[in-house]
Amino acid sequence: xxxxxxxAQSGGVTAVINASAWGVIEAVRAHPAHFGTCYxxxxxxxxxxxxxxxxxxxxxxxxxxxxxxxPGGAFGSCRFDLGDPQTHRAQYxxxxxxxxxxxxxxFFYNGGGxxxxxxxxxxRIGEEMGYPITAVGVPKTIDNDLGATDACPGFxxxxxxxxxxxxxxxxxxxxxxxxxxxxxxxxxxxxHAGWLAAAAALAQEYDGRPPxxxxxxxxxxxxxxxxxxxxxxxxxxxxxxxxxxxGLKNPDGSLFSVAQSHxxxxxxxxxxxxxRLAELIRTETGHKLxxxxxxxxxxxxxxxxxxxxxxxxxxxxxxxxxxxxxxxRSFMPVIRRESQQPYRWSVGHxxxxxxxxxxxxxxxxxxxxxxxxxxxxxxxxxxPLISGEDYPPYENGLPCYPRIRGVLRAQxxxxxxxxxx
Amino acid sequence: xxxxxxxAQSGGVTAVINASAWGVIEAVRAHPAHFGTCYxxxxxxxxxxxxxxxxxxxxxxxxxxxxxxxPGGAFGSCRFDLGDPQTHRAQYxxxxxxxxxxxxxxFFYNGGGxxxxxxxxxxRIGEEMGYPITAVGVPKTIDNDLGATDACPGFxxxxxxxxxxxxxxxxxxxxxxxxxxxxxxxxxxxxHAGWLAAAAALAQEYDGRPPxxxxxxxxxxxxxxxxxxxxxxxxxxxxxxxxxxxGLKNPDGSLFSVAQSHxxxxxxxxxxxxxRLAELIRTETGHKLxxxxxxxxxxxxxxxxxxxxxxxxxxxxxxxxxxxxxxxRSFMPVIRRESQQPYRWSVGHxxxxxxxxxxxxxxxxxxxxxxxxxxxxxxxxxxPLISGEDYPPYENGLPCYPRIRGVLRAQxxxxxxxxxx
Numbered sequence: 001x002x003x004x005x006x007x008a009q010s011g012g013v014t015a016v017i018n019a020s021a022w023g024v025i026e027a028v029r030a031h032p033a034h035f036g037t038c039y040x041x042x043x044x045x046x047x048x049x050x051x052x053x054x055x056x057x058x059x060x061x062x063x064x065x066x067x068x069x070x071p072g073g074a075f076g077s078c079r080f081d082l083g084d085p086q087t088h089r090a091q092y093x094x095x096x097x098x099x100x101x102x103x104x105x106x107f108f109y110n111g112g113g114x115x116x117x118x119x120x121x122x123x124r125i126g127e128e129m130g131y132p133i134t135a136v137g138v139p140k141t142i143d144n145d146l147g148a149t150d151a152c153p154g155f156x157x158x159x160x161x162x163x164x165x166x167x168x169x170x171x172x173x174x175x176x177x178x179x180x181x182x183x184x185x186x187x188x189x190x191x192h193a194g195w196l197a198a199a200a201a202l203a204q205e206y207d208g209r210p211p212x213x214x215x216x217x218x219x220x221x222x223x224x225x226x227x228x229x230x231x232x233x234x235x236x237x238x239x240x241x242x243x244x245x246x247g248l249k250n251p252d253g254s255l256f257s258v259a260q261s262h263x264x265x266x267x268x269x270x271x272x273x274x275x276r277l278a279e280l281i282r283t284e285t286g287h288k289l290x291x292x293x294x295x296x297x298x299x300x301x302x303x304x305x306x307x308x309x310x311x312x313x314x315x316x317x318x319x320x321x322x323x324x325x326x327x328x329r330s331f332m333p334v335i336r337r338e339s340q341q342p343y344r345w346s347v348g349h350x351x352x353x354x355x356x357x358x359x360x361x362x363x364x365x366x367x368x369x370x371x372x373x374x375x376x377x378x379x380x381x382x383x384p385l386i387s388g389e390d391y392p393p394y395e396n397g398l399p400c401y402p403r404i405r406g407v408l409r410a411q412x413x414x415x416x417x418x419x420x421x
Numbered sequence: 422x423x424x425x426x427x428x429a430q431s432g433g434v435t436a437v438i439n440a441s442a443w444g445v446i447e448a449v450r451a452h453p454a455h456f457g458t459c460y461x462x463x464x465x466x467x468x469x470x471x472x473x474x475x476x477x478x479x480x481x482x483x484x485x486x487x488x489x490x491x492p493g494g495a496f497g498s499c500r501f502d503l504g505d506p507q508t509h510r511a512q513y514x515x516x517x518x519x520x521x522x523x524x525x526x527x528f529f530y531n532g533g534g535x536x537x538x539x540x541x542x543x544x545r546i547g548e549e550m551g552y553p554i555t556a557v558g559v560p561k562t563i564d565n566d567l568g569a570t571d572a573c574p575g576f577x578x579x580x581x582x583x584x585x586x587x588x589x590x591x592x593x594x595x596x597x598x599x600x601x602x603x604x605x606x607x608x609x610x611x612x613h614a615g616w617l618a619a620a621a622a623l624a625q626e627y628d629g630r631p632p633x634x635x636x637x638x639x640x641x642x643x644x645x646x647x648x649x650x651x652x653x654x655x656x657x658x659x660x661x662x663x664x665x666x667x668g669l670k671n672p673d674g675s676l677f678s679v680a681q682s683h684x685x686x687x688x689x690x691x692x693x694x695x696x697r698l699a700e701l702i703r704t705e706t707g708h709k710l711x712x713x714x715x716x717x718x719x720x721x722x723x724x725x726x727x728x729x730x731x732x733x734x735x736x737x738x739x740x741x742x743x744x745x746x747x748x749x750r751s752f753m754p755v756i757r758r759e760s761q762q763p764y765r766w767s768v769g770h771x772x773x774x775x776x777x778x779x780x781x782x783x784x785x786x787x788x789x790x791x792x793x794x795x796x797x798x799x800x801x802x803x804x805p806l807i808s809g810e811d812y813p814p815y816e817n818g819l820p821c822y823p824r825i826r827g828v829l830r831a832q833x834x835x836x837x838x839x840x841x842x
Contacts, residue, residue: 009596012597013592013593013596013597015589043599043600046599046600070592071589071592071593072589072591072592072593072595072596073592073593073596073597074596075596076595076596076599077596077597077601078599078600078601079597079600079601080600160818160819163818163819164724164819164820165718165721165722167819167820167822168436168492168493168718168721168722168723168724168820168822169717169718169721170493171434171491171492171493171494171721171822172433172434172492172493172494172717172720172721173717174493174497175430175434175493175494175495175496175497175498176433176434176494176498176500178464178467178497178499179464179467179499179500179501180498180499180500184717186718202817202818202819203819209824272696274714275693275696290716290717291714291716292714292715292716292717292718293695293712293713293714294713294715294718295711295712295713296590296593296594296605296711296713297586297589297590297607297713297715297718299593300586300589300590300592300593301586301589302589303585303589303725304724304725306818383817383818384818386817386818386819387817387818388818389812389815391810391812394810396623396804396807396808397581397584397623397727397804397805397807397808397809398581398584398585398588398623398624398807399585399588399589401588401589401592403630
């Protein structure tokens with residue numbers, strides 16, 4: 001009897017992570033000789049520890065297929081990293097207990113760099129704990145900062161939303177600037193990497209409009225330099241769009257704005273770069289301005305998904321399963337760019353250890369010499385990732401995003417005490 | 422020889438104001454016996470005063486037709502209200518001078534309540550200054566606060582964007598809430614009227630998900646009451662979405678948050694309700710949260726326009742012209758709801774004086790008894806306004822929004838001195 005497969009989602013979700021889920025589920029079901037049943041853990045690895053195993057056979061097949069166009073994390077996500085096997089042995093014993101109880105032999109973990117570390121740790125359970133488990137990572141992050149892959153599923157759709165919103169709002173500012181708003185500030189996500197901020201530049205047309213200054217986390221914020229360029233843009237065009245990454249840093253390396261220094265999982269929650277910039281610009285230049293912080297709106301905007309992104313998200317889900325069938329273990333599927341013009345891509349795979357905890361920032365050669373824009377090479381890299389539309393179905397004017405029923409399998413292990421791990 | 426027509430845009434623009442422009446231009450051109458050439462003023466009434474008259478015959482016909490799907494104000498907008506004819510006679514003399522120089526007999530002004538006041542004042546030029554001019558208003562505002570019309574073009578599309586974004590981001594929060602974000606705050610526009618905030622409720626499905634608290638400008642903010650309901654929602658569902666109008670007020674009537682008290686045109690620029698609410702919730706409950714201020718993004722989001730809204734915007738543009746042909750003067754076309762189920766509408770018209778400076782807030786019977794939601798009557802009213810999609814064409818992954826060339830007619834009047842009006 002083949003072992004069962006378990007799929008789970010981790011970290012910040014994206015507009016297309018569920019397309020990867022569907023890719024995994026569909027592919028597992030297409031290989032009954034290799035896999036038993038496909039289950040999903042609720043809330044990522046936490047759901048394994050807490051033995052919350054969702055029975056996908058209880059779901060309407062149409063709902064599962066609709067995952068391809070449904071944003072959010074249908075099975076629940078978590079911010080939780082497994083500890084070191086030496087110091088947190090109880091965690092691994094518990095994982096084995098739950099895996100064994102549900103006869104899980106395959107674990108597919110859909111997440112970013114931190115989640116790949118967790119997947120890599122699960123992959124070592126076989127050798128360290130004697131329970132045979134094949135762990136595979138499925139890439140996902142709007143930040144586009146995973147190593148070894150040409151692009152990260154989730155990024156292209158967020159990038160498309162940002163570039164579209166910049167194009168649209170800039171027309172608004174352009175029509176208003178004579179007697180009203182001259183500066184529009186859009187704050188986008190990106191703690192360490194400026195990929196999403198860079199995508200805003202795609203909104204610029206051949207004639208360089210709209211005038212735009214991008215503030216990357218990779219480029220220390222130089223107030224005087226920025227204000228000079230802002231005034232120049234306004235002098236020339238009458239208005240300017242400023243796109244700022246949430247992770248913008250001061251010259252001393254501190255964050256330009258920190259909303260909350262610490263939370264329980266030691267992540268820093270950022271936000272508020274735009275209002276701080278607004279205050280600065282208002283004080284120093286007197287220009288009338290508007291600002292926006294799109295936050296989750298940018299990463300959940302499935303209504304404007306990039307078709308390439310949806311297809312790649314689905315493809316890495318399938319490739320994770322098919323790689324296992326082909327005999328691979330402890331790997332993560334990656335997107336490879338086969339050709340730039342026309343854009344062609346394929347799916348390869350790399351060892352999990354190569355991507356765990358790796359962060360890939362915007363390379364210096366992708367940032368223009370003045371520090372406020374992108375180079376032609378960056379534009380060439382980004383453009384295909386936002387291409388194509390993939391509209392969800394609509395009902396009563398709103399996209400239809402069916403929810404899974406979420407039926408849990410009966411628990412077979414002793415309940416976890418809160419202090420146990 | 423028939424007199425020429427002049428079209429102009431005023432106030433905050435919308436995703437569909439250019440559809441009205443196209444309706445006016447197309448209809449004027451369809452009635453050569455009634456109208457000479459169709460011109461547009463740059464930057465609204467200011468462009469008339471400054472004699473910036475755009476020659477639309479210089480535009481590519483495809484670009485003009487593309488106005489139907491292009492957001493922003495293609496001809497430039499302004500925030501400028503004409504003064505009282507008794508005290509600002511120079512303004513009216515200048516208008517007559519420019520109208521006469523370009524043989525303008527018809528003035529179509531596309532704007533909100535304040536702009537209808539300007540249109541009404543222009544309409545009186547004939548009797549007060551002896552220069553015959555027919556002035557017609559074309560309704561537009563995302564705030565949906567114009568009187569006498571069932572809906573305001575621009576509102577439906579912004580409402581659709583807000584409801585869609587709430588549905589999408591709520592799925593994000595739902596998947597995150599176990600170990601991370603439990604509250605998501607979305608700040609939407611709406612200085613005095615809660616129509617846009619109300620539209621967020623359309624994102625709720627039959628089962629009441631997502632849990633949502635709406636903070637209307639019409640309902641004084643009661644901190645304790647709000648926090649109690651927030652904690653109840655989180656206790657029941659694990660998370661909550663808070664939608665706050667920028668015009669939220671304290672019990673004493675002051676604004677919950679004012680970004681900038683005054684600007685040169687005496688409008689108050691709001692913003693920052695979401696970060697202030699975030700601070701309050703974080704301090705009082707400790708819940709992890711995210712917040713977003715969509716600002717211009719919501720009103721420029723042509724990529725997600727409501728088809729009904731686009732059609733109504735186009736229809737009021739055409740009706741403005743056709744009303745003139747039918748012999749009406751000094752009026753504004755309005756949308757009339759003929760039938761609720763199925764939704765059917767027609768275009769009527771009302772005198773400009775009836776809509777100038779009128780603001781229509783959310784009626785009390787549209788707000789649920791607890792003050793945080795909408796009633797079934799409000800839902801019935803709102804639902805058809807966001808229905809249907811009307812996607813713009815895309816190129817390289819982004820919507821195509823062609824710009825007009827903007828060729829100015831030769832000036833025939835003496836130049837205006839800055840201090841003259």
